[in-house]
Amino acid sequence: MGSHFTATHWGVYLPRVEDGRVVALAPAPWDASPSPIGDSVPGAIDGPTRVRRPAVRAGFLDPRTRRASAALRGRDAYVEVPWDEALDLAAGELARVRSAHGNGAIFGGSYGWSSAGRFHHAQGQLHRFLNAFGGYVASRDSYSLGAGRVLMPHIVADMDTLLREHTSWDVLAEHCELFVCLGGLPLKNAQVSPGGASDHLLPTALRRLSERGVRFINVSPVRDDLQGVAQVQWLPIRPGSDTAFLLAIAHVLFHEGLADETFLASHTTGWTTLRDYVLGHGDGQPKTPAWAASRTGLAAHDIAALAREMASRRTLINTAYSLQRAWRGEQPFWMTVAVAALLGQVGLPGGGFGLGYGCMNNTGSGRAPFSGPRLPQGHNPVQDFIPVARVADMLLRPGQAYDYNGQALRYPDIRLxxxxxxNAFHHHQDLYRLARAWHRPETIIVHEQYWTAQARHADIVLPATTFLERDDIGSSASDRYLIAMKAAIPPIAEARDDYAILSALARRLDCEEVYTEGRDAGTWLRLLYDASRARAQSHGIALPAFDAFWQAGRFEVPLPARPMVLLEDFRRDPAASPLPTPSGRIELYSMRIASFGYDDCPGHPAWFDPPGTPYPLHLLSNQPATRLHSQYDQGALSRASKIQEREPLTMNPEDARPRGIADGDIVRVHNGQGAFLAAARLSAGIRQGVVQIATGAWYDPLTPGTARGLDKHGNPNVVTQDIGASRLSQGCAAQSTSVEITRWDGPLPPVTAFVPPAGIAMPPSRR
Incomplete structure (x- = not known):
């Protein structure tokens, strides 16, 4: 057993190393509910999916076929090459594109989940490098919170601030009486936090609240979205109808005189406009429980009874991220805030609203929002950007106009x-469309640890180290510990850390001094840690000197003296502690949003009847329990969860019976977007007419490169729509997907997602 803990996004572990190999990761002894995802790491880290050497797509390696072979991405063979050759090729392409088209033709992709380490954070390192090189087209927001991140600054505050300041679980345990959960509180989602989840909080928190007699309402199509509590009522709502449900709650509060008009007058703006809409004064349609019943599938008397109970008890309303990952996804978040304001409990201990309890481990930790070291990114002179979920539109529609958050923008023309x-082939929607879009750029360069679909669709693949192969500092906002992440093993094969790769490129591109500032990785670690000590002090945290921290291996972040209650200061004195909104108050009507003139996101929360669909089953694609997104799908834990190597899909027995589907059958899930194979898992704990499958099965098309084919493995994003939530946010709308399902009776094609692409063995002439 090693002597030093290391951090992952899903927990802290003690690596066990034998003969230079990681054979186990033991969870930290202080963690009462450790994540089992760590079990997948030892077998994967040096397994067959590992990218061991620089590799170049065969068609790209030959200058004569370089441009013409772009359509072979995803099905071409690869040739392993020496590092210098790969770096020269990558640097040459960067220099060529900049010279011919400018830095605005370079898209700096990436997402922030590759490592819990704050220095070896691939996204941060890449963006710093590209800024040193002259800039790049960036992306904004996130797939998880695209609609919420754009909406919330207009009506309350930015999402990062709100998430860091959510009322602590300890306060909820003492004061909350009724916990209304839209989308549940899934234990599996709370395994992770970006930068680390050193002490898993949700199981213990739910047990404490349950012991204190808190009553829970699980408003979700899935019963298991809330487990581990004694008093729970399941309201199996129709997916996408939560805004109608909340509007009906608001109608009861207004109609029966239960709304706190004193709080509304002093702490909100636009509440009378919302009241008129809810009561139907403008459109002639009161948003009554009976009106909502036909849209939600819930009984009108249950909605009305819950509204009255919420008004009579200290009530916390929590809405999961998943609700805003949908068509018109801004509306359920806005109505959550509105109902909490109507109750007059915003800023009270145990009351108000939450937007993501259970979606991340650290939400509700009660610790100061200190996030440890941060790598400076430099300045990006390129002004072009895209909302992150519009990457395929960007590639397919260069120069086309689109709306975003009050701005009229155009998609840039990306060449590299x-x-x-x-892994865009995990989190993006309509993967067949994405694969087609991926043929448009002239060059695609990727750093990867494993042969994911992202790597298989790249031209130049540079092997990166994992968190166990380098020194770093693990730190997450509001987390319990800072972790000194000491390398447990040397790099596998020829893998290099992202900083080393980008430093070598910067040297070739004459921007090394700007990027590295003459420092090696060890010097940067010490510098960034020391820089974080001043920020820690502003939160009342006294970090030890670097050498003491590094020797101790971890530092426990103390709890603040004052318990955390979301918007407590604002409630106490809205004039002295105004919100960062135009009015300084909660905006139940936003003049700023109204001024944008969007018919799909007006100036107040509203209901939109969903468009019709020819497919009878609503598909929910949720977060997995056995991996982080698609990370370590090739690992032991994730593969053990599959049935006949396919991802399990949950469906109601009443939906399975007329289709001749039995538990464990392989099924074909399809719509006009495409199709995938999955394994049926029958359960009465999911609403009839709804099916659910976890995201993250590695994309594995039966015939790569064909339009609208069949994914063999169970990746739901081959059937999800690549549309924006609205013109306001352009956020991901994956949860608004309908499908049909049939039993698969033909020969079962083998899963090949975990087999490395052809031709990666280095030929003798290149050894």
């Missing part, structure tokens, strides 16, 4: 994509 620390 540089991606480090992410």
């Amino acid at each position: 994509i540089y991606w480090a620390g992410g």
Whole structure:
């Protein structure tokens, strides 16, 4: 057993190393509910999916076929090459594109989940490098919170601030009486936090609240979205109808005189406009429980009874991220805030609203929002950007106009994509469309640890180290510990850390001094840690000197003296502690949003009847329990959860019976977007007419490169729509997907997602 803990996004572990190999990761002894995802790491880290050497797509390696072979991405063979050759090729392409088209033709992709370490953070390293090189087209927001991140600054505050300041679980345990959960409180989602989840909080928190007699309402199509509590009522709502449900709650509060008009007058703006809409004064349609019943599938008397109970008890309303990952996804978040304001409990201990309890481990930790070291990114002179979920539109529609958050923008013309620390073929929608879009750029460069679909669709693949192969500092906002992440093993094969790769490129591109500032990785670690000590002090945290921290291996972040209650200061004195909104108050009507003139996101929360669909089953694609997104799908834990190597899909027996589907059958899930194979898992704990499958099965098309084919493995994003939530946010709308399901009776094609692409063995002439 090693002597030093290391951090992952899903927990802290003690690596066990034998003969230079990691054979186990033991969870930290202080963690009462450790994540089992760590079990997948030892077998994967030096397994067959590992990218061991620089590799170049065969068609790209030959200058004569370089441009013409772009359509072979995803099905071409690869040739392993020496590092210098790969770096020279990558640097040459970067220099060529900049010279011919400018830095605005370079898209710096990546997502922030590759490592819990704050220095070896692939996204941060790549963006710093590209800024040193002259800039790049960036992306904004996130797939998880695209609609919420754009909406919330207009009506309350930015999402990062709100998430860091959510009322602590300890306060909820003492004061909350009724916990209304839209989308549940899934234990599996709370395994993770970006930068680390050193002490898993949700199981213990739910047990404490349950012991204190808190009553829970699980408003979700899935019963298991809330487990581990004694008093729970399941309201199996129709997906996408939560805004109608909340509007009906508001109608009861207004109609029966239960709304706190004193609080509304002093702490909100636009509440009378919302009241008129709810009561139907403008459109002639009161948003009554009976009106909502036909849209939600819930009984009108249950909605009305809950509204009255919420008004009579200290009530916390929590809405999961998943609700805003949908068509018109801004509306359920806005109505959550509105109902909490109507109750007059915003800023009270145990009351108000939450937007993501259970979605991340650290939400509700009660600790100061200190996040440890941060790598400076430099300045990006390129002004172009895209909302992150519009990457395929960007590639397919260069120059086309689109709306975003009050701005009229145009998609840039991208010639080169540089991606480090992410897998677009996991989190993007309509993967067949994405694959077609991926043929458009002239060059795609990727840093990867494993042969994911992202790597298989790149031209130049540079092997990156994992968190166990380098020194770093693990730190997450509001987390319990800072962790000194000491390398447990040397780099596998020829893998290099992202900083070393980008430093070598910067040297070739004459921007090394700007990027590295003459420092090696060890010097940067010490510098960034020391710089974080001043920020820690502003939160009342006294960090030890670097050498003491590094020797101790971890530092426990103390709890603040004052318990954390979301918007407590604002409630106490809205004039002295105004919100960062135009009015300084909670905006139940936003003049700023109204001024944008969007018919799909007006100036107040509203209901939109969903468009019709020819497919009878609503597909929910949720977060997995056995991996982080698609990370370590090739690992032991994730593969053990599959049935006949396919991802399990949950469906109601009443939906399975007329289709002749039995538990464990392989099924074909399809719509006009495409199709995938999955394994049926029958359960009465999911609403009839709804099916659910976890995201993250590695994309594995039966015939790569064909339009609208069949994914063999169970990746739901081959059937999800690539549309924006609205013109306001352009956020991901994956949860608004309908499908049909049939039993698969033909020969079962083998899963090949975990087999490395052809031709990666280095030929003798290149050894």
